[in-house]
Structures are given as structure tokens and as C-alpha cells.
Amino acid sequence: MSRRTALACTGGGLTATVLAGAAAFRGPDPRPARAVDLQEQEQGEVRPGAPAEKPPVPGQAWMPDATRKPLSVNFTPGGLTEMRGLILHVQEGENSLHERFSDPAVKSSSHFWVSQSGEIEQYVSASDRAWAQGTGNPLWLSVETSGFARRPLTAQQVEAVARIYTWGVAQHGWRLEQASTPLGRGFGIHSMGGRAWGGHSCPGPLRAAQTGEVLSTALRMLPR
Numbered sequence: 741m742s743r744r745t746a747l748a749c750t751g752g753g754l755t756a757t758v759l760a761g762a763a764a765f766r767g768p769d770p771r772p773a774r775a776v777d778l779q780e781q782e783q784g785e786v787r788p789g790a791p792a793e794k795p796p797v798p799g800q801a802w803m804p805d806a807t808r809k810p811l812s813v814n815f816t817p818g819g820l821t822e823m824r825g826l827i828l829h830v831q832e833g834e835n836s837l838h839e840r841f842s843d844p845a846v847k848s849s850s851h852f853w854v855s856q857s858g859e860i861e862q863y864v865s866a867s868d869r870a871w872a873q874g875t876g877n878p879l880w881l882s883v884e885t886s887g888f889a890r891r892p893l894t895a896q897q898v899e900a901v902a903r904i905y906t907w908g909v910a911q912h913g914w915r916l917e918q919a920s921t922p923l924g925r926g927f928g929i930h931s932m933g934g935r936a937w938g939g940h941s942c943p944g945p946l947r948a949a950q951t952g953e954v955l956s957t958a959l960r961m962l963p964r
Contacts, residue, residue: 748837748848748884749829749930749942799866799911805903806852806862809838814849819869821878825914825926826905828951829872829884830943836861837884847871852883852904858896860904866912873930874937876922881908889944898950902957909962916959918951927951 802808829850831837841849841863849870853861864870872882883904885897893901905927908914919928922937929951930942 748831748833748840748850749940799913800907801865801867803852803860803862803866803904803907805907806860809836809861809863810865811838811841811849811863813844814841814847814871815864816869816871816877818867819878820867823866823881823912823914824879824924825881825919825928826908827873827876827880827882828901828927828929828943828947828954829882830889830947831884831886832888834886838863850882850884852881853886854883854897854900854904855886856894856897858894858900860900873933876933876937879922880928885943885947889942889947892946893950893954898954898957901954902961905954905958906961909958916955918955927955
């Protein structure tokens, strides 16, 4: 497996209410959320006695439009304590990440991967915890995008990530808004978590600037 293939930035029913709030993207959720110790493991294990704000919204565990490639290692079964939304990552490489995430020594994974041509692969169930963004792992789903931070998402990738997000809105109640801190809800980026999420700059400024475009595309995809 080439270095270009192997790299990844990971660190270890639609309701009327949803549609009513979809016309404008809101800022971060100002309501307080459960604090997570910055010294917890990269895999995001939550200390006993720290209850989730609320359990994940029931819905499909596997996205029908994605190619299903479940991992046997590098994830925590049933490990989500809450589902706040989706986090965008950049691979810093090319080609499917299934082989890399299947290596027990890697100790990282993501829920989804999107190729530059818009192909979607799903590695981890939405009921389980991927090891993608440190202490954010119990609270967020994750998507890796093929390519490099110095290059923007392709038009096909924007559309594919928007399809994932539309599925999340319908199945898991994700908000059509951008999240700028771990306390928010909606569509966020890896770097917003700072040191507790591995201290990464992922997905870089070019792809981070496309989160609004992804949400706008998702909004257009939603049934009227």
C-alpha cells in the first residue's frame, strides 16, 4: 500500500421542524454541553459518571447509498453517547481507506470515506464509535475525503458529502447549520476540536471554507 493511499488525518423520518429551520444556517448552539476531559484517550473514551446530554436519535445505521465495507477493528461497538452531527476530514492521500483502517496497528477510522469522483464508502455503523477525532468520537460521526488539504473538494465530493448530510438530517436529526466548536451541532471540521481532538489543522482552510457549500447543496436535496 502506497504512502499516498495510507495517510489520513484521523487521530485515533424528516420532520416539519427540521424543514422549518433549514432556510437559514444558524451559528453554534449556545446551550451548554457536557464537558470532556482534555486528557482522555485519543479514541475518545468517556469517563464513568459523565452521562450523555441525550442518547443518539434512532435511525438507519448504514447509509443505503454508500458502499458498505464494515471494519472488524479500530472502532467501539455501540460507543456513541450522543450524535451532534458530522465532522469533515481530509485524507492527505488517495484511494480507499478501508485497507488502512482494517490494520489493528493503525488505531484510527472514520464512519465514511468519499473519493474525488464522489464514491461513498461506509466503514463504521452510525450506531458505533469511529476513532477519528479524539474526545469528539463519542459525539460525532466522521467523513474522510480523498485528496489533500492544499486542494479543495471536487464538485463531486461536495455533492457526495451533501448526500451523507441529507441522510443524517432525515435519519438522525442533524441540524442544517455549521458547527464551529465541539459544543455546537451540525456540520463541523476536525480542527475545531483543538488539542482534545488531536491538534490537527485538518481539513485545511480550502476545504473548511466549503462547509457552507455542502450545507447549501444538502438543503437543495431535501424534499420540499
